[in-house]
Amino acid sequence: MIETKNLIKTFRDGDTETKVLKGIDFKAENGEFIAIMGRSGAGKSTLLYQISLLDDPTDGEIIIDGRDTHLMTAREKEIFRLTKLGFVFQDYALLPELTARENIALPLLMQNMSSAKAYAIATEALAKVRLDHRLHNIPSHMSGGEQQRVSIARAIAHTPKILFADEPTANLDNESSRAVLDIFKELHREGQMIIMVTHEEQYANMAEKIIKLDDGKIISVHKNI
């Protein structure tokens, strides 16, 4: 479960202050698939970065699995991200010098897993996103859609509590986008909690809950049936 209370994020540039999140309160239960929508500049990515612990809020609380993240040290957050959270970035964020399998195995190795086990899980995760034929390819030898699927495989390999996705289809064509969303739906069916930022309504509609933001505030929470 993830919960935010009066979440505020302000950016400072010299004397200029820009309040991007203006007191966000929301709750997501385990196993939910949530889409965060809003126009450009609404604060949806900023919200995702705060709740995924990639950034620190200016004020407010984030509670994940009953833990107040505000009280965690930087190293604790690092370990929390490593073990409990998964990320899919808009531009795939794969390491260019690692093969698909190595990209997935790296976070597992960081959890002190043996190489054999890490590579076995990585191979399994790649099979799950139907890329088991791309084990030894480096990112530059794969299409955008394939890279995004590798990114998903990396994000889910360690069976995270929450999978965060920031505009995962923004750089993909329709076919690749649909393939990515199909994987998300499958993961959701298996009980994976997913929080996805998107500006595309057709993909947001695949989530069971849609949170709409505008000007740093939640303007609606809509449940898909």
Add this chain to the structure above:
Amino acid sequence: MFSLLNIRIGFFLAVRQIRRASLWTTGLIVFVMVLTFLNLVVVSGILVGLVQGSVNAQRIKYTGDVIISNLNEKKYIESSPEVINIIKSLPQVAAFSARYRLGGTFEANYRTRKDTDSPNIASGLIVGIDPQAEDAVTGMSKNIIKGQYLLPTDYDQIIVGTFLLKEYVSGDNPGFTALENVSVGSKIRININGIQREVTVKGIFKSKVQDISRNVYMVDSQLRSIIGRNDGNVAEIAMKLKSDADPIAVRRALTLSGVDKVAKVQTYVDAQPQFLKDIVGTFAMLGNVLSSIGLVVASITIFIVIFINAITRRKFIGILKGIGISGKAIEISYILQSIFYAFCGSMIGFFLVYALLVPLFISHPLDFPFSDGILVAPLDQTIMRMGLLVFATVIAGYIPARMIVRKNTLDSILGRN
């Protein structure tokens, strides 16, 4: 913390970054490290080698491995024949040359000089030698640049050092005069303690040991006949030892035989002129200063290389942190890459120094006026410099990596400043 896990991940990342990096980039970085290593070892090595060449020349061309010379208060070594017999009995001695040394003046063109002309005169040492024995110890015949070397049967013939001849001396040297219009075949009048003898220049020699180049050499029997000495007492005896012999052991043996009562017994190190010892110290210090500067340059070079590498990979460093890879593991990956570059550069440099440059400098020494410059690169010092280079590289690689790793994770991922 540099935990095993961080080292493991650092190694995992470093190996793959190096393996999949552009071959040209890696080659260029290693090339820079090779140059840096050579700068550390070769520049100071040549500097020290210049002096070492001079020290070697002093040993090879003059003193031999051990030299026995007259006591300060004596003009010659008393009981020289007995001393020579002791030397002959030493198994370590490969060859020796007994020398007579006397001060004198040399005058040229005295036959054509008018009374109103100033005499064409120079002064220096006249050294009486057994030409074969001297050649066996110092290879004197190889120093001849014009004419011929002496033969034991030569009568009233001399060989002259270049510093006594105007033709070979550039500019004026206050306190020293040189003979004009003298070449092979010229007649010269030598004057030793008022005794004059006309001799013929048989050859002209040039030596890296400047003192020798100011001498005149003639066959010892001829010199003895000029000065009327028949006691066989010489001024110095230079000894060349067999290759495995220890000069200090030979000095000790001579001392135990009582030679030190009648003469100074010195190894080539003892006999080095004080100015040479001072220069050795100064050049070694200068070499260390240059090495230190080289080390700083190396550190800055690797700092820039790693900094550029890290800054261009800032986004990926952010991603690594974002997916939970510890900052320390990332730092270690850069440290390991630095070590790799420094080690490769050092190993190639090491090979170049010992397989190429040192033999090259030995076979083709740098021709300096006062020495045959060689490359001095003692193995222990080279290994120490290699270690210093790797250490400096580790620091220089760690600092920029740490600077980038410490940046905000999200700022790194999004490329924000």
